[in-house]
Amino acid sequence: MKIEDIHPLKIEIDSFEIIQANLRKKVKLETSAKDQDIKFCAGVDVAYWEETGVEWGVCSIIVIDYETRTIVEKAVSKAEIHVPYRPGYLAYRELPLVIEAAKKLTITPDLFIFDGNGILHPRRMGIATHASFFLNKPTIGIAKSYFKIDGVNFKMPKNVAGSYKDIIVKNEIYGRALRTHTDVKPIFISCGNLIDLPMTTEITLKLINNESRLPIPVRLADLETKRLRKMFDSTRS
DNA sequence: GCGACAG
């Protein structure tokens, strides 16, 4: 699939929903990526700002060595944003920017971790899940706040690093409220695609350091994206 | 009209 087929500027929102409904059938979580298969792991994030009435967005992808946790590559994309944010349609807004940055990578990551949900989503098609069909790689979704689905609320995990509570929708585990540090609010993890929930949980926890509740690649992408915004936004002090 | 609302 090509980004041209889904670019928000070229399709309508209902076409987007149809595309997602078709992609959803192809999601594979059983044939999961394994920990030992991962050499390079990428974190993805997007930041926004406004300049003379125009909204801009910058996406950064940070690739690290899974074992040594050192940065091996960075990629960036920047563009005017004309699609408004709508809960449940984040991919419609930021996927084009993500794909553009991903195309610039010379290293092929074995896993992409997103700032946003995977199948923990009303249509089981959060940005991490949707993105995997362009990246053709396993993806994980990490949300900093809970996106409520079908009236299902999450339960607080015990206040111990590593503890979690499953988020169950229609008899299926969609994701987990995961505590990555004691005394720190949980994050909300879910499978994107091509990976199962136990491995998603294991990898997420393995990529946590004491600087953030978010896994290292996502944290680094978040820092980079804000640094770039400061650099590009001429109206910023 | 009111509430909900990933980023």
Add this chain to the structure above:
DNA sequence: ATCTTGTCGC
């Protein structure tokens, strides 16, 4: 997401 100061704590 972004707008924003100080402040409490390790």
